[in-house]
Amino acid sequence: MRLQDKVAVVTGAASGIGKEIATVYVREGAKVAIADLNTEAAAATAKELDPSGERATGVAMDVTNEQQVDAGIQQVIDRWGRLDVLVSNAGIQIVAPLVEFQLAQWQKMLAIHLDGAFLTTRAALRQMYKQNSGSVIYMGSVHSKEASVLKAPYVTAKHGLLGLAKVVAKEGAAHGVRANVICPGFVRTPLVERQIPEQSKELGISEEDVVKKVMLKETVDGEFTTVADVAETALFLAAFPTNALTGQSIVVSHGWCMN
Template sequence: MLKGKTAVVTGSTSGIGKGVAEALADAGANVVLNGFGPLEEIETLRTDLQRRSGARAIYDGADLSHSDQVRAMMARALDQFGSIDVLVNNAGIQHVAPIEDFPIEKWNAILAINLSSAFHTIACALPGMKKKRWGRIINIASAHALVASPFKSAYVAAKHGIAGLTKTVALEAAEHGITANAICPGYVWTPLVEKQVPDTASARGMSEREVIETVLLHAQPTKAFVEVEQVAAFAAFLASDRGASITGSILPIDGGWTAQ
């Protein structure tokens, strides 16, 4: 399905990004991994992706909070593979605190990684996609691109920004064979979600079990976490030719959260 094409997936060494990278490799794509973690684990993931796809997988450790590193990563990917056909902006961080206590450095980091890095990757990928008249831009947003929650001012602001960025890119690229969409997962049990449970418990004066049951899963009528594999399959579909007429869409996969 994606044989001969190259995908860049940010934040792909764990969680949703890792699942998406695996799904795209299964479809035959070369994959550029990006993210943090133990290097031996990342190398195991990289070699596994090559085995799955029969194509190439490389790792780039660019820190997406720095625009120069983001753009250098994209340049290296283009140099290695000649094109970037599928771009998945997944990297994200979170911090939970009341807005009057929200650390400025956390606000700046969340906006840089969760929003500005997507601007930089898209700006670098679009010229080549336009030249080939084919491209897929998939931004992993969140239900928080559509609704808000207390104590997550930076994250909600960034994800709402991703929704607007996605729509703008879709309009600019529509006549060039390029689609741009945002997938908006509800709560998925990933390291990012797991790490925010203690902070949310502290901010709300709850136990961690109460946070999971009455805050996280309470938001989703299914009372179940969204699965990484479900989000990854959705992304792979959007990356395929069957997704060619879906663009500018903000697409929930949230167990019914935003239906309320």
């Protein structure tokens, strides 16, 4: 098992990509905290992954709340004595033309994606530095490298994660900590499912055309990226044995973006 007895926190892990990453980590021997805004769903996911409660636990966490983040990370450390992997995955999507985007919605997007990444990283690094080891993995997007209409704050935030990862890689190197970004293409999660009718309305095209001519247009095979694709990449990064792979972004997108 590639993560035997490693301790991981995965944010936004009650569903979607986060849940799949947590599932793979438990399969590979890790002890995993399912950190999520939805406390009941986090607990249910943890029970589903490990009914014994020994290798998976739910943690209530609003990643934009400093006190909740610090308390949640500490809860994990108190329970299992260490923290080896942080997957900063929590995120939302709101689509609208830039000229119509409400400031409150812009701020909400940046808070969840960027403030959340900062707060969870800071809390995790305090423990990782004590251990002199750790892996921080950010859930970026092809939109960390490309832009799409209607997604100004999302694109801005995902670009920002690249910069944060590079700083963590630089600062963490002396403490045995590495940082990387996974950049998936479109993954057919509930978040993406909601975007299809929203973009259909905004762009004045059919939902089928949103999928074929917007979301998957630039892929090499017209296929969605799967949660399994992303989770296996998260496993690869978490299990990588040295600091040789740090400060990097890995695009998982069926060829949509090739840089």
